[in-house]
Amino acid sequence: MTRSAALKEFLQSISFRELTLSIDLLVSTYIGYFYLKNVFSASSEQLASPVWLSELLLQVIIYSIVLMVISYIVLAFISDDELEQPLDVREKQISLVGYKYTTYILQTGICIAIFQYQAHAQGFGPSIEYNIPFLPLHIMVCAFLLAEITNYATQLYKGRTGAIYG
Numbered sequence: 001m002t003r004s005a006a007l008k009e010f011l012q013s014i015s016f017r018e019l020t021l022s023i024d025l026l027v028s029t030y031i032g033y034f035y036l037k038n039v040f041s042a043s044s045e046q047l048a049s050p051v052w053l054s055e056l057l058l059q060v061i062i063y064s065i066v067l068m069v070i071s072y073i074v075l076a077f078i079s080d081d082e083l084e085q086p087l088d089v090r091e092k093q094i095s096l097v098g099y100k101y102t103t104y105i106l107q108t109g110i111c112i113a114i115f116q117y118q119a120h121a122q123g124f125g126p127s128i129e130y131n132i133p134f135l136p137l138h139i140m141v142c143a144f145l146l147a148e149i150t151n152y153a154t155q156l157y158k159g160r161t162g163a164i165y166g
Contacts, residue, residue, distance in 0.1 A: 025149065
């Protein structure tokens with residue numbers, strides 16, 4: 001079996017909902033990679049610059065919007081009006097399970113960011129050589145990106161295995 005035949009067979013074996021979630025997962029993962037790559041490769045002057053950080057966050061937002069719009073346009077062309085169909089009861093339940101984990105991650109990220117901010121403001125924490133400007137903001141952005149990735153991955157996993165409550 002050739003690769004193109006195997007790819008075609010795989011695409012026919014998955015549902016449209018799984019395809020949509022997979023594309024959303026890939027886009028979210030790429031946005032997370034883009035953000036982390038820029039943060040880890042930035043110089044200390046760039047990390048301390050609010051202008052650089054604002055530009056990076058604006059790029060992340062623009063790339064997110066553009067990639068999501070492109071993916072939905074492509075999905076609209078290949079679907080048979082499946083984008084307009086409402087979710088069935090099972091898909092709604094799976095979506096709620098994904099959102100449950102998203103909420104846990106976001107709450108944890110916000111709490112860690114607040115704790116880090118308070119520790120830094122009170123003078124507790126690592127020495128000055130490990131000081132990262134705007135660290136609470138980076139923590140919150142990473143928590144958001146991780147929550148999105150977890151949401152899509154959980155929905156894909158639960159939808160494929162059928163183990164909604166387990």
